[in-house]
Amino acid sequence: MERPAWAPRSIDISVPSVSRIYDFYLGGSHNFEVDREAARKAMEFMPGLPKIMQANRAFMRRAVRFAAAEGIDQFLDIGSGIPTFGNVHEVAAGSRPGSRVVYVDHDPVAVAHSQAVLAGNDDADVVAADLLKPQEILSSPQVERLIDLNRPVALLLVAILHFVEDADDPYGAVAELSDALAPGSLLVLTHASYEGIPLPAERAGGAVDVYKDIRNPLIMRSRDEIARFFEGYDMVEPGLVPMPRWRPEGAPEEEDPYAFSGFAGVGRTA
Numbered sequence: 125m126e127r128p129a130w131a132p133r134s135i136d137i138s139v140p141s142v143s144r145i146y147d148f149y150l151g152g153s154h155n156f157e158v159d160r161e162a163a164r165k166a167m168e169f170m171p172g173l174p175k176i177m178q179a180n181r182a183f184m185r186r187a188v189r190f191a192a193a194e195g196i197d198q199f200l201d202i203g204s205g206i207p208t209f210g211n212v213h214e215v216a217a218g219s220r221p222g223s224r225v226v227y228v229d230h231d232p233v234a235v236a237h238s239q240a241v242l243a244g245n246d247d248a249d250v251v252a253a254d255l256l257k258p259q260e261i262l263s264s265p266q267v268e269r270l271i272d273l274n275r276p277v278a279l280l281l282v283a284i285l286h287f288v289e290d291a292d293d294p295y296g297a298v299a300e301l302s303d304a305l306a307p308g309s310l311l312v313l314t315h316a317s318y319e320g321i322p323l324p325a326e327r328a329g330g331a332v333d334v335y336k337d338i339r340n341p342l343i344m345r346s347r348d349e350i351a352r353f354f355e356g357y358d359m360v361e362p363g364l365v366p367m368p369r370w371r372p373e374g375a376p377e378e379e380d381p382y383a384f385s386g387f388a389g390v391g392r393t394a
Contacts, residue, residue, distance in 0.1 A: 169330030172382025203284025357391025
């Protein structure tokens with residue numbers, strides 16, 4: 125298999141990666157045949173997967189613009205993936221010039237691309253770290269350089285928590301990150317759920333099994349289970365809702381039915 129110039133030597137390009145599969149769904153070019161194969165297999169069960177990913181990205185952009193309008197100019201994006209067009213630092217800088225962004229991912233491919241994309245950008249950086257080790261993230265030189273934790277921060281956990289099993293205590297990790305945030309900070313979150321998918325759960329389960337097969341289990345949580353991540357936060361209107369219904373810019377009725385799979389919300393620390 126040909127190794128493209130952008131692929132770090134340290135990565136095994138014969139194993140699919142969640143962030144490269146996501147990149148493929150978004151129409152990006154940083155993915156391998158092994159990723160496309162896994163993506164197509166999942167789409168056999170759930171053909172609307174690219175629509176779900178696009179709805180995630182569109183929500184993320186609206187939430188970043190909302191945060192900027194609220195006066196927030198610091199963004200910590202955990203599980204950021206490969207920075208495709210319209211990423212957090214571009215949206216933030218467009219809404220509030222001088223905004224500072226730190227991306228965090230544990231996928232070496234996502235980190236390598238982020239470094240390439242951010243080269244020469246003094247207001248954004250990337251940390252190779254795991255959501256489940258909040259202290260490693262918070263004490264990283266990149267966060268210490270760019271983020272002032274004594275001022276409000278927008279913490280983004282977009283399409284990441286559904287890759288963390290209950291046994292790994294995602295609620296504990298989110299609570300630990302939340303505890304480090306100044307009053308007036310925002311938690312921006314999306315999460316996959318069987319609720320809202322325009323398919324019977326057993327059919328959607330076929331797509332979930334594909335992720336299990338590549339050792340990246342996809343954990344579908346209920347709306348109530350997702351709401352628990354916001355304990356201690358005041359929900360920003362309209363609360364925890366399907367992605368197209370969170371402060372839409374167009375008519376949600378015109379969205380693809382798949383875009384309503386899963387939930388999105390923004391909470392504010394008191």
